[in-house]
Amino acid sequence: xxxxxxxxxxxxxxxxxxxxxxxxxxxxxxxxxxxxxxxxxxxxxxxxxxxxxxxxxxxxxxxxxxxxxxxxxxxxxxxxxxxxxxxxxxxxxxxxxxxxxxxxxxxxxxxxxxxxx
Amino acid sequence: xxxxxxxxxxxxxxxxxxxxxxxxxxxxxxxxxxxxxxxxxxxxxxxxxxxxxxxxxxxxxxxxxxxxxxxxxxxxxxxxxxxxxxxxxxxxxxxxxxxxxxxxxxxxxx
Numbered sequence: 001x002x003x004x005x006x007x008x009x010x011x012x013x014x015x016x017x018x019x020x021x022x023x024x025x026x027x028x029x030x031x032x033x034x035x036x037x038x039x040x041x042x043x044x045x046x047x048x049x050x051x052x053x054x055x056x057x058x059x060x061x062x063x064x065x066x067x068x069x070x071x072x073x074x075x076x077x078x079x080x081x082x083x084x085x086x087x088x089x090x091x092x093x094x095x096x097x098x099x100x101x102x103x104x105x106x107x108x109x110x111x112x113x114x115x116x117x
Numbered sequence: 118x119x120x121x122x123x124x125x126x127x128x129x130x131x132x133x134x135x136x137x138x139x140x141x142x143x144x145x146x147x148x149x150x151x152x153x154x155x156x157x158x159x160x161x162x163x164x165x166x167x168x169x170x171x172x173x174x175x176x177x178x179x180x181x182x183x184x185x186x187x188x189x190x191x192x193x194x195x196x197x198x199x200x201x202x203x204x205x206x207x208x209x210x211x212x213x214x215x216x217x218x219x220x221x222x223x224x225x226x227x
Contacts (some may be wrong), residue, residue: 048214105165109159
């Protein structure tokens with residue numbers, strides 16, 4: 001299995017809703033990432049998990065709450081979002097977080113397109 | 118701010134021609150990577166070049182890296198309609214995070 005699977009593919013939520021984005025990989029990768037991408041812009045890093053521990057938080061608002069239950073799963077819990085949070089949310093994984101050994105690049109999921117109304 | 122800047126922002130060529138995209142970055146890097154993105158979906162890793170390498174090939178792709186100029190180029194030879202996509206360079210450096218350039222939107226006309 002060489003894929004990162006993200007669910008759901010599309011999500012529409014109101015500003016008072018609570019929802020979660022899910023990401024799963026079975027490649028044995030020990031680093032997982034959340035990126036946010038607005039239309040016609042590059043992906044922007046939100047969070048990095050390395051060996052199931054949060055190692056980087058790019059000053060993301062607390063209405064976004066990441067969780068890494070185990071080495072294969074990564075969640076992003078959403079609460080009280082704003083319309084400007086509408087974007088494509090991408091999950092990625094890599095063998096390790098830039099530690100020793102070969103670094104073969106990131107594997108990205110297809111993303112969740114989130115619309116906040 | 119983003120690490121890499123790419124040019125051109127958009128490129129339109131005929132099928133069969135070669136496409137060249139350039140990327141410049143600001144700080145020291147461990148490696149530079151190129152990714153492709155179709156229609157706003159997931160990114161696909163194309164090729165990685167380490168800071169001590171100057172050129173790398175993979176199929177129809179050729180990547181060069183000039184660390185003295187802090188720049189890289191991606192050449193796609195014999196382009197095909199399926200190559201139509203956005204292409205991003207991305208760098209990793211001391212901050213230990215992958216940072217993307219602004220991207221080039223490539224259109225291959227049949």
